[in-house]
Amino acid sequence: MTSEPNAFAFDTSWGPRLISNGAEFRLWAPSAPSIELAVGDEDAKPAEFLQMTKDEAGWWRIETDRVKVGGTYGFRLKDGLIVPDPASRRQAGDVHSLSVLTDPKAYRWTTPNWNGRPWEETVFYELHTGTFTPDGTFEGIEEKLDFLVATGLTAIEIMPVAQFMGDRGWGYDGVLLYCPHRAYGGDEGLKRLIDAAHSRGLSVFLDVVYNHFGPDGNYLGAFAPEFFHEDIHTPWGPAIAYDETPVRQFMIENALYWLEEFRFDGLRLDAIDSIQDTTDTPLVKELASAVRKTFPGRHVHLTTEDDRNITWHVERGETDQPLLVSGEWNDDFHHTIHVLATQEEEAYYGDYNRSSVSQLAKSLATGFVYQGEHSPVRDKKVGSPSDHLPPTAFVNFIQNHDQIGNRAFGERLTDLASRRVLECAQAILCLSPQIPLLYMGEEWGETHPFCFFTDFHGELGDAVREGRRSEFSKFKAFRSERLRELIPDPNAEATFRVSTLDWAVLERPNREMRHSQVTELLKKRQEIVVPLLKHVPKNCGAYQVAENGHAFVVAWTLQDGKVLHLFANLGDDPWSLPGNLNAEDLAAGELVHSYQGDADESLLKGTLPGSSVVFRMGDRMLVKGDL
Structure with missing residues (x-):
């Protein structure tokens, strides 16, 4: 990390590290017979190769001033394959191109003292x-x-x-x-x-x-x-x-x-x-x-x-x-x-x-x-x-x-x-x-x-497209191969655009x-719920479900003993509340939210309309159902 007030960096084991006389490049390859640092030219093409040395732990290293900040580099293997840094911070092109050496402290933050939110x-x-x-x-x-x-x-x-x-x-x-x-x-x-x-x-x-x-x-x-x-x-x-x-x-x-x-x-x-x-x-x-x-x-x-x-x-x-x-x-x-x-x-x-x-x-x-x-x-x-x-x-x-x-x-x-x-x-x-x-x-x-979209081509692109479609063959709607062909091709740009x-x-x-x-x-x-969430007791929740299978009540004991109740009816027909939820107890709390608009008024009379939700805050738990 850095002590500078508005610049931040994290020193990792992998990847390049800026030093006083240039940069140190590191790569873990314990069984590799040889690793060379590939130094890129102005066109981000390998132009020079520097032999790296390996320590007992399998790390190959080199310190050099041949790669400047903004310059490109990679690693050449014994068989001639040139690869980017697996811990690259920036690429000159795609994932097969050379990597770019960056200065992590170059960006100056305008909010260096931000410490986040609870x-x-x-x-x-x-x-x-x-x-x-x-x-x-x-x-x-x-x-x-x-x-x-x-x-x-x-x-x-x-x-x-x-x-x-x-x-x-x-x-x-x-x-x-x-x-x-x-x-x-x-x-x-x-x-x-x-x-x-x-x-x-x-x-x-x-x-x-x-x-x-x-x-x-x-x-x-x-x-x-x-x-x-x-x-x-x-x-x-x-x-x-x-x-x-x-x-x-x-x-x-x-x-x-x-x-x-x-x-x-x-x-x-x-x-x-x-x-x-x-x-x-x-x-x-x-x-x-x-x-x-x-x-x-x-x-x-x-x-x-x-x-x-x-x-x-x-x-x-x-x-x-x-x-x-x-x-x-x-x-x-x-x-x-x-x-x-x-x-x-x-x-x-x-x-x-x-x-x-x-x-x-x-x-x-x-x-x-x-x-x-x-x-x-x-x-x-x-x-x-x-x-x-x-x-x-x-x-x-x-x-x-x-x-x-x-x-x-x-x-x-x-x-x-x-x-x-x-x-x-x-x-x-x-x-x-x-x-x-x-x-x-x-x-x-x-x-x-x-x-689902990707940007693969050739055999990999074909495999992803066909694999995607075959995944749905177990679904009734896509038992037919003809119907599976209607599933969007993940590699088509149109699939990306429509998303x-x-x-x-x-x-x-x-x-x-x-x-x-x-x-x-x-x-x-x-305004209402968040202030009561920092210290919540264990086993704070209870629920009770209607016999009709469409409505329920959930209650949570939150901070300072406040109890949040949720009354929900996801069916079409009204739900008559059970006897343990009487109007007097409900009215003792405060309304947080009612959907549809008149649902709370109806709730206080003992009935919750179909497709409605009411939240109320009170001082005691009203739900008697089993956890």
């Missing part, structure tokens, strides 16, 4: 840089920051930006994990975006992938086969060898690098259940511990995606602070909402009962749906008890990039569910005490699809109305 204030807005605006750049995001602040969002979460092959892709095929994609604006553009966000009070999170590398441009195996375990297979090829110290350093220091040098406020760790770690200490545990130790004076947060429903990584300490990870993405919540809203039941949705809201109520009150129960789809017991955790240990969403983009045509929930059910779900998401996440465009009811947000629709009255609704919900969240 976790309980977080309202995530997940976005994809390339499709968020027509420009598809970090600068394009910057132009929309004021809109996001006015909406009530407090944190933008950017899908992976590590450079991948081509200019179009979700980012989960990154191969240069230290290098912000040049198509988006590179390292300088990313720093300007984060600086601008911080100046507006917005936190910025980055989605990172530590379970695999992309299929095009990953040269690690060419010079360091020790980086992978050929005998351990994953859906993306050999597992990463996390029992090798330099490999572990590559990933852990990558996380610290983003947080220090780019001043990110947090990271989302993608699919940690797919990390094949053979050591006694899980990578996530060591990485999270390093983050907590390195940034004690800043609000820095980690979130994770993991379909195992584990809880050890989101446990809280004596003062209710996260010990490792701040929040787990809760797929269970999404799946229950989705099934109730769409009546879909294929694939993993088969684990969720479309005729009952009990699973949704359980998830809201206690965290996961599956807390050790048998999963019919997975045919095994799934999950750990989560009812002791505070609601803020979970990140809830009704849409995200996966749940939209992994559909054949990338349809959004706006196109799949009725308006009233969708607006009920939106209110539940925004006002429940879990950490909410909205996907770009959700705040105005975007109907443009978000498709770009249409900002012009905000001028339409129905979109403006939806945006106003979301803005109102988030304003109420920050």
